[in-house]
Amino acid sequence: MFRYPPFYSYPPSFTLQPVKATREKQLKLWCDLVLSYCKHYKIFKLSVTECATWSLFVNTSIDRKLSVDAIGKVLSRLVSMGYGEWLNKEANVCLVYWRRPNEWAQLIYDWVERSGRRKSILTLYEIRFSEDTVELEFHEMDIELLLKSLQVLESQGKCVIFEGKTSDDLGVKFL
């Protein structure tokens, strides 16, 4: 069970505050909540319209919900703080970085080394769904985020990414 902070039970938290200083604090509180919620439920990607119906943004016990517009502002703040990245120009779908790509890269590379998979070729599908990774945080990870993390490793010269027919068919050779 995810434990919501007291802030979530406070009715005005769900109305975007008119005074800038208060709004800043409010956005920060929402960002913290979004990050801990996503981490708890292993959520990697948020769509503004879709998540507007989640309990994350709807507190039925006090009959309050955050508007789509306000959610957009929360996620924009998350992106501007480096905890997310928009995936489209319309800015309504974003990756959530409760771990940043370079941190994921490190976790994946540690696993590769530990399990003796250096020099071998793996598909992205194997990294995400292999039985060996069930216990690991990147199991069932979002594919776009995985690709970004592998690109970090590639830029460090720790792997080479190969073309595939689909994203899951992409292969990667760890060096």
Next chain:
Amino acid sequence: MLRGKAIGLAGLRREQEARQAIDHIASSFRKELYESLQRQLDTFRENLELFARKYRKKIENEPEFRAQFHRLCVSVGVDPLVSKKGFWEEILGIGDFYYELAVKISEICIATRNVNGGLISVDEIKRLIDYRIEARFTRRSSKRSILRHQYEISRDDIERAVQRIQVLGKSYSIVSFGGIRYIRSVPGELSHDHSCILAVSKENGYTSENQLISCLKWSKERVMLGLEGLLEMELAWVDDQGTERLYWFPSLYYPMED
């Protein structure tokens, strides 16, 4: 000439002796007075100590009695909180009590400062502390003495504890606006109108334009001016999802940890 000098010398000596005798009497009188006062004070301390020992449980458990005991001590110039070492500490463990309470209060102030602008009513602090103590009790995890003794904490204790923290710096103070006692951890003042608005909101933790107009019999303009001021000071939050716009004051009420 010689005689004259002898008389002079003898005279001087006599004078000197007389002065010494007076000094001696005076000093022994002072000494006696001092000793008598000392004895009285010792007796008093002994009695106070006996009293403290005898009523220890009562002092611990009854906030009202504790407050009276404090007033008694203060009226004779003894501060059981200041005397860290000595029998007060030993008998009552009272230094620890206020120290722990002060720590709790500052924890709450810091944790809620972000939303309440550094102003929190004494009642709200009490509510949060009571809740925490109860919650910890049911969890049976804490070994802190406040909780062990199952102290009931009064507003008076809270204010005393805050006075303790004030010794460490002026950052915490007790202020009174519109008949409500607050703990301030961020400097600032409240005007008369702002205090009145908070006083009306005290019961629910929020208010509305209409409620203020009917309670305070102010013009709409005056009410709005006051509310805008409170918003600007980061003491009020708006809520537009009720039947009318509500103004919430985290200084008066803020939800608790589940």
